Amino acid sequence: xxxxxxxxxxxxxxxxxxxxxxxxxxxxxxxxxxxxxxxxxxxxxxxxxxxxxxxxxxxxxxxxxxxxxxxxxxxxxxxxxxxxxxxxxxxxxxxxxxxxxxxxxxxxxxxxxxxxxxxxxxxxxxxxxxxxxxxxxxxxxxxxxxxxxxxxxxxxxxxxxxxxxxxxxxxxxxxxxxxxxxxxxxxxxxxxxxxxxxxxxxxxxxxxxxxxxxxxxxxxxxxxxxxxxxxxxxxxxxxxxxxxxxxxxxxxxxxxx
Numbered sequence: 335x336x337x338x339x340x341x342x343x344x345x346x347x348x349x350x351x352x353x354x355x356x357x358x359x360x361x362x363x364x365x366x367x368x369x370x371x372x373x374x375x376x377x378x379x380x381x382x383x384x385x386x387x388x389x390x391x392x393x394x395x396x397x398x399x400x401x402x403x404x405x406x407x408x409x410x411x412x413x414x415x416x417x418x419x420x421x422x423x424x425x426x427x428x429x430x431x432x433x434x435x436x437x438x439x440x441x442x443x444x445x446x447x448x449x450x451x452x453x454x455x456x457x458x459x460x461x462x463x464x465x466x467x468x469x470x471x472x473x474x475x476x477x478x479x480x481x482x483x484x485x486x487x488x489x490x491x492x493x494x495x496x497x498x499x500x501x502x503x504x505x506x507x508x509x510x511x512x513x514x515x516x517x518x519x520x521x522x523x524x525x526x527x528x529x530x531x532x533x534x535x536x537x538x539x540x541x542x543x544x545x546x547x548x549x550x551x552x553x554x555x556x557x558x559x560x561x562x563x564x565x566x567x568x569x570x571x572x573x574x575x576x577x578x579x580x581x582x583x584x585x586x587x588x589x590x591x
Contacts, residue, residue, distance in 0.1 A: 337361070339361055339569070340359060342357050342358070342359055342574070344574070346580060346581045359569030359570060362569065363566065364568070365562035366562045367418050367562025370414060370415065373527055377527040377528075394504065402479065402483050402486035403507070403511045404510055405479060405483045406477055407473070408470055408473045409498065410532065411547070413538065413559070414565075415495050416551055420555045422490075422493065438551065441481055444478050445473070450472060450476065460532075474513065478549070480549075496526075499528075500526055500527070502520065503518050505519040529583055534565060534576070535561065538564045
């Protein structure tokens with residue numbers, strides 16, 4: 335028997351503009367992990383609107399399938415996305431699970447050999463500090479591909495993390511292969527769904543992050559955690575709570591001074 339759903343409409347103010355959308359969520363009990371597909375669709379819709387405006391202004395996004403340069407970056411995976419991806423992995427045939435586990439293992443071995451594991455554990459690379467920036471570069475230049483990367487394309491594209499959706503550039507694709515020396519023009523998003531998801535995760539775990547490095551996913555899965563249960567309620571309530579947080583966490587435009 336399918337669960338009853340309800341349509342929810344909302345508007346988020348963004349400076350002088352606004353983002354208005356409609357989403358369909360369970361009418362009854364659900365949790366934040368279970369409505370991730372709704373958040374993914376809303377995030378993609380918002381990003382599509384931003385990129386369309388950029389294209390009209392002559393600044394087309396250069397990201398496309400087959401260009402996997404950015405898929406060698408550190409990825410901050412929210413604990414709710416980790417829970418969702420863990421369920422997806424466990425539903426795969428055993429042979430595919432083993433293949434993925436081996437890819438994650440090889441990635442960790444290379445990072446360990448480079449002396450990066452302890453730094454990844456201790457450093458908040460989203461903090462904006464010089465040490466965090468250096469860690470991000472040191473990781474990137476190890477050229478460790480995301481374990482979900484296949485033939486330079488994302489094999490989980492429909493369910494990829496929010497931070498992956500939100501990382502876009504308008505600069506030449508080849509610049510992404512050497513970001514420390516070549517300028518990459520990233521797309522400014524005044525709303526970042528990933529940041530709100532990380533913030534909720536930090537509250538649930540009483541931890542400053544609220545996310546894990548994606549490359550640690552298989553290790554995280556062993557704990558069998560279900561963080562989504564800590565943020566539950568009727569579908570509209572769960573979504574409205576997220577949107578309320580999102581509306582208070584808009585990202586200021588970069589200074590042009």
